Amino acid sequence: MTITRITPKRRLSLFEWKELIQYRDLLYYLSLREVKLRYKQTSLGVVWVILQPLVPAIIFAILFGNFARLPSNGQPYLLMVFTGLIPWTLFSAAVGRGGGSLVANSNLLSKIYFPRLIIPLASISSVLIDTLVSLIVLTGLMAMFGIAIGFKLLAAPLFLACALAMGVGVTLLVASLNVYYRDIGFAVPFALQLWNYITPVIYSSELIPSHLRALYSLNPTVGLVEGFRWSVLGGAPITPLMVISMLVGLVISVIAGMSVFQKIERGFADIV
């Protein structure tokens, strides 16, 4: 029989993957709960998952593509925006939904023991369903516009994985700090909106003046969006610098998120 050892905080400890795996069914049911509750008592249900990215994409396409005539890498504007929205939404919705997850589930934290990491992960996994549906819509749009696909498409899952991992890292950071400073909960929506503007989601980074392009590329999410576009549609203005800052941002956010989360994880129940 296993022996549980209860002691005061250890300074450094390895991540308890074993325990996380042991509780994987919980991750499944908590994610299921998130998804079910999101669309419970809606009559359109899954249609909302389709409409959520599609409607803004159509609006931006009409505004920026038809009226303002902004550049779109030679692709249909709608398709460019929709493609950009997929990795961006994966990242931002993860942070948006997962950031408040620990505080929202404080009743669980203070009454039941389980690996705390499961709570933000469950919120994030509900975002994956949305992404999956969006990918199906994207396939439809591509067929509609007659876009040919190439070997570059193989890189698309990698960029999505990066968006997810970066989302997990930032979420862990935000979620655990939110337990101590509820200000974070107010700041996150603003921050995400600003971040959205400096990421080429509803416009192409071609729009950025060339002397500012290098500075612009330091934003890790630029690489996510342009990288995904490049692999799906081709012809996106992606540079090596974008990919490098994306990878650096990814590593930093995951390490920072994990270590901050782990450092203050055991004190959550005393604080919330």
Added chain:
Amino acid sequence: MTLPEDIAIRVLDISKNYQIKHIEQIEAHGKQRARHRLSWLGRQREGIRQAVSHETFWALRNICFDVPSGQVLGIIGRNGAGKSTFLKILSQIIEPTQGSALIRGKVGSLLEVGTGFHPELTGRENIYLNGTLLGMRRRQISSVFDEIMAFAEVERFIDTPVKRYSSGMYVRLAFAVAAYLQPDVLIIDEVLSVGDAVFQEKCLGRMQSLGDAGRTVIFVSHNMEAVAALCDRAIVLHQGMVYFDGSPQEATDAYYSLCRQDNSSTQLEYRERGGSRPEIIQAVSSAYRPPENGSRDEHGILTITITGRIEPNDPLSNRRLHLAIGINQENGHRLGTYVANDDDDEGLRLHQGSFSYAFRVDDPPLHPGTYFVDISLLCREETVDSLQRCADFRIPHPTSNHYKNRDAAWGSVRFTCTGYNSTMSGPEDA
């Protein structure tokens, strides 16, 4: 640190403290300084400086004990004694400041009924969600699913959202999930206070059978009868420390003496007070002195003392008053009433100044348990001063083992038989 084979839980010197913030507002000297202290969000007003000091509060201090495998351990203590903090540490929800604990096997803890239940989800979904929260795998839940459903008596509503459940169904379902978790160590906080008597009985039965099956159970309760009936051993926590550790009977006695000690320092305590003059009665105390050991004929004595004061020139000082004493069970049910001077036309004549009446009942016909006292001061039809639950006394378990297996179904009144006739008939001869 190792754990001997027969020990399920070893608690070694566990302490837990919290920092409490005190904010004192101090008048700042001089306007200049005051202006400097003006801070954003208007949290500090002009001219007032806040001094923040921290005090260390020890919720638990040096807790040490072993629990052998298969033991049902009760933890009792007054509110704020540290019981829940201790259970949270054992359940790994919070961590101790000092010390350590070792637990053998899988721990299941139920600190609150229905944590993690979501009103929008169906009974079935909640069983799976809650089961996995408590550390079960999906397969394990499926294998006991029917038993959980049967225990909770919700078969017909299993696919209905739990927000449509009656509160009884909700509580039964929540307890059932934890009760069928089959942990090696089950930790239960005061959760049985919810639900009706039938449900409580069912839960206690379930816990009993877990104990019989060799599982270790730690059980916090304010229901002393349940602790006495269910536990092999009980620990009294007081101000974060182990105050008593031993047999449940002795522990509950220790707990009650602790309650009385704490009460003596305070003034009159009551749950409710009413009447036209709710200030006459100033103190009520009650005590039961059990029969002396060894002398069989000696009986226990219950005394109830009521003290009060009537101011000079009070119109009440010339009126006839009656004192009524109500004795209630732990659950608040009235057992009986005694009205002092009820059939005496004179009644009590309280003169101005202080008065004190001590009523004595020899050998009160009550089973072991805790009883509460209500007092009313009456003047004809008018209630002058009435106090609910203003004193308590406890009839302890006798040292001889007559009542060892007594249960609540026996009731509280002990009838004594003063004589009987017996007729016996054998098989009649043809």
